[in-house]
Structures are given as structure tokens and as C-alpha cells.
Amino acid sequence: MTAAARDPVPEGSLARGASPATVHGHLPEPERSRFLAEYEAALDHARGTLDLAPVLDLVERYRAIAIAQSDPEAFRRGVRRWAEIVTGEPVPDDEPFEVTRTKAGI
Structure with missing residues (x-):
């Protein structure tokens, strides 16, 4: 059984599924620094639990922040x-x- 194929998100796009690097690049300060700190903590937690859901949730939350602050x-x-x-x-x-x-x- 294979995972369902996902449509790739265009590079640089803030569409759902945007990469952490893209989200980071769209954030202004102080959110950019907050994102990095929270992302690193979430990754550390994921290493111990083998659960990426909190990391993905964090990226999605900050993606919404980046969109809100795009104007x-x-x-x-x-x-x-x-x-x-x-x-x-x-x-x-x-x-x-x-x-x-x-x-x-x-």
C-alpha cells in the first residue's frame, strides 16, 4: 500500500502544505524568531515521540500568520x-x- 500522492505546492507559495522554509521566509519579525524557536522545540519533541503532527500543526499555524501579515x-x-x-x-x-x-x- 502506498501513500496517496499529493499535489506539490509551488515553491514560495503559502498554499496549504507550504514548506517550513517558505513559511519562515514570509514571516516578519518578531514572528520569524518565534517560529524558529517553536519549530526547533517541536522537532526536538518529534524526535522523541516519532510524531510529526505537532510540527505540521505549528507550520500551519504560522502559515496562517504569514498570510494575515502579507498586507x-x-x-x-x-x-x-x-x-x-x-x-x-x-x-x-x-x-x-x-x-x-x-x-x-x-
Whole structure:
């Protein structure tokens, strides 16, 4: 019995099944550093358990993050709006983006 053939994901594409290297390449900081740290930890765990599911789940989660951040201005607007919803207060125009992200829990 053989595994079902999968359509290859075009190189550089963020389509489902994108490689860890592709996902990493599309992430801005600080997500890129977080991805590497979490990916290394997931690989270490996989070596001991022989279970790649957590590694694949991690890559998929960060693939979604890369897609969400592919339009930086839309991402910033979304984070600002989410911070306003979470806090119930408007975000000041001069607030540093990392502060807004923290308020939004992102």
C-alpha cells in the first residue's frame, strides 16, 4: 500500500502544505524568531515521540500568520480594531504598534 500522492505546492507559495522554509521566509519579525524557536522545540519533541503532527500543526499555524501579515497595513488596522474591541477604548494614533499588539493579545 502506498501513500496517496499529493499535489506539490509551488515553491514560495503559502498554499496549504507550504514548506517550513517558505513559511519562515514570509514571516516578519518578531514572528520569524518565534517560529524558529517553536519549530526547533517541536522537532526536538518529534524526535522523541516519532510524531510529526505537532510540527505540521505549528507550520500551519504560522502559515496562517504569514498570510494575515502579507498586507502589513491591513494587518495593522485589524490589530488596532481588535485592541479597541478587547479594551473597549480607542487606540491612540501615536501608540507604538507593539503596545497595540499586546493590548490585542497578538
